Amino acid sequence: MDTKQVVAMLKALADxxxxxxxxxxxxxxxxxxxxxxxxxxxxxxxxxxxxxxxxVDLVIESRKGQWVFYTLNKARLEQVAHxxxxxxxxxxxxxxxxxxxxxxxxx
Amino acid sequence: MDTKQVVAMLKALADxxxxxxxxxxxxxxxxxxxxxxxxxxxxxxxxxxxxxxxxVDLVIESRKGQWVFYTLNKARLEQVAHxxxxxxxxxxxxxxxxxxxxxxxxx
DNA sequence: TATTGAAATAACCATATGATTATATTAGTA
DNA sequence: TACTAATATAATCATATGGTTATTTCAATA
Numbered sequence: 001m002d003t004k005q006v007v008a009m010l011k012a013l014a015d016x017x018x019x020x021x022x023x024x025x026x027x028x029x030x031x032x033x034x035x036x037x038x039x040x041x042x043x044x045x046x047x048x049x050x051x052x053x054x055x056v057d058l059v060i061e062s063r064k065g066q067w068v069f070y071t072l073n074k075a076r077l078e079q080v081a082h083x084x085x086x087x088x089x090x091x092x093x094x095x096x097x098x099x100x101x102x103x104x105x106x107x
Numbered sequence: 108m109d110t111k112q113v114v115a116m117l118k119a120l121a122d123x124x125x126x127x128x129x130x131x132x133x134x135x136x137x138x139x140x141x142x143x144x145x146x147x148x149x150x151x152x153x154x155x156x157x158x159x160x161x162x163v164d165l166v167i168e169s170r171k172g173q174w175v176f177y178t179l180n181k182a183r184l185e186q187v188a189h190x191x192x193x194x195x196x197x198x199x200x201x202x203x204x205x206x207x208x209x210x211x212x213x214x
Numbered sequence: 215t216a217t218t219g220a221a222a223t224a225a226c227c228a229t230a231t232g233a234t235t236a237t238a239t240t241a242g243t244a
Numbered sequence: 245t246a247c248t249a250a251t252a253t254a255a256t257c258a259t260a261t262g263g264t265t266a267t268t269t270c271a272a273t274a
Contacts, residue, residue, distance in 0.1 A: 007123050013191070014117035015262080019110060023194035028201055031211055032221055038200050045263055047222055064213045066220050066271050081191040084120070084184065087130035093145050094135055104138055106171045122232080139251060152233055154252055173241050173250050216274085223268070231260070238253065244246085 005056075006083045012056045013080065017041070018049050022058065025072035032068065112163075113190045119163045120187065124148070125156050129165065132179035139175065 013019055017039055024030065024038070035046045050070055053059045058077060059070045097103045120126055124146055131137065131145070142153045157177055160166045165184060166177045204210045 010121035014121045027198040081188045084188040091134040
């Protein structure tokens with residue numbers, strides 16, 4: 001997972017409504033019409049949040065009759081948590097700075 | 108750490124520049140004037156990013172002469188990663204839904 | 215086929231975000 | 245004390261975000 005993807009997933013999670021949706025989905029898959037009364041916001045608002053979460057594969061959509069159920073992609077959530085604890089090594093940036101004489105060495 | 112704080116930290120991390128700054132600080136503390144040539148954006152832009160990271164305690168500021176050095180708060184970064192893997196249990200929300208007859212039980 | 219209910223999309227709006235340039239502020243030094 | 249370098253703050257701007265209402269799409273059913 002590259003940095004762009006990590007940022008996209010963090011953006012998807014960095015909203016109180018979406019983060020709680022993810023937490024709710026840990027208990028049970030659910031559909032839009034169940035989330036509406038929980039959050040007290042409009043159906044289109046919930047729908048857009050689900051679309052955002054789906055776009056980064058944090059949830060999986062499946063139609064059951066007239067309802068669309070959303071299921072948490074637990075592996076994907078673990079991937080973000082793991083990525084945060086294992087950020088890329090950019091030490092070569094400091095080598096470049098040193099070559100340019102831009103490294104600040106204090107005391 | 109409550110949900111509000113987790114969201115604030117995720118927002119702070121959900122930007123390509125700030126996420127790379129955090130990654131850079133894993134190698135070495137640095138000051139604003141070192142980050143400017145790395146990212147190629149203006150000094151005030153970097154300054155605001157640092158202020159944002161500081162506001163959620165992801166970095167610690169310390170003045171060394173004319174420079175202000177920023178150090179990664181590794182414990183804080185680990186806290187976010189841990190929080191993502193241990194989101195709160197909201198199962199009572201489904202009990203409430205059930206009581207209201209709003210739970211969708213399919214098939 | 216007409217109707218109903220769930221979800222998605224469109225159009226819109228207020229606020230947040232990330233950048234810019236210009237201007238303080240603060241610390242070291244001639 | 246005046247000057248310079250590093251950083252922060254202010255004002256501004258274009259775009260992104262998260263909500264709204266209105267409308268469309270899609271599946272089940274009378």
